[in-house]
Amino acid sequence: HKRRVLTPMIIREILFYGLQSPQGEQLAAFVTRDRHHARIADVLRHIQTHFSEPLDISALADIASMSQSSLHQHFKAVTNASPLQYIKAIRLHRAQHLLSDSQLSVSEAAWQVGYQSLSQFSREYKRLFGDVPSRVVGSVLN
Structure with a gap:
């Protein structure tokens, strides 16, 4: 029981100190990028499954839990195309x-x-x- 309670706290503490280190900015960028990539992957899966249905940017942004402009920016970074393209x-x-x-x-x-x-x-x-x-x-x- 102790391990189950302490493990998440220890992980958070390690992350905290990692983010405070000289490489913290790079670590934060890496973690954020991976999170954005995962969200874009969700959008890509949705498009692949529902491409023949009407799709709009606001619905895709909701799937990614992003604003429309953030979706456009991160989507283009991953696919080299806008969502509509x-x-x-x-x-x-x-x-x-x-x-x-x-x-x-x-x-x-x-x-x-x-x-x-x-x-x-x-x-x-x-x-x-x-x-x-x-x-x-x-x-x-x-």
Whole structure:
């Protein structure tokens, strides 16, 4: 019983002295960075699972327990993309996979990955892949 009570106190004391040391600033940055990375990992898992659903930054910030600006900053540091850019890329890569591996039409693939507008989907698809999505369907069927 004593060990269960004392262990957390000893750990806190070690951390306290570590943070007070000359390397304390580096230790604090490391601990904070890891905590932020874990929160961003939670957001990434959520995006991977729910990419075809409407996703907004405020909901993602809530998942990370961060403000929207903090989420944007830490997300970009981890992924090198903003949350919206990342969501678009996930959706477009999944659509490319659907178009090349199935008999889905462009509009069906766009809808399945969460796009509400076919013209927006086609525009963003061409911007990312350099070609129109209908050409992927055509190359599979021929």
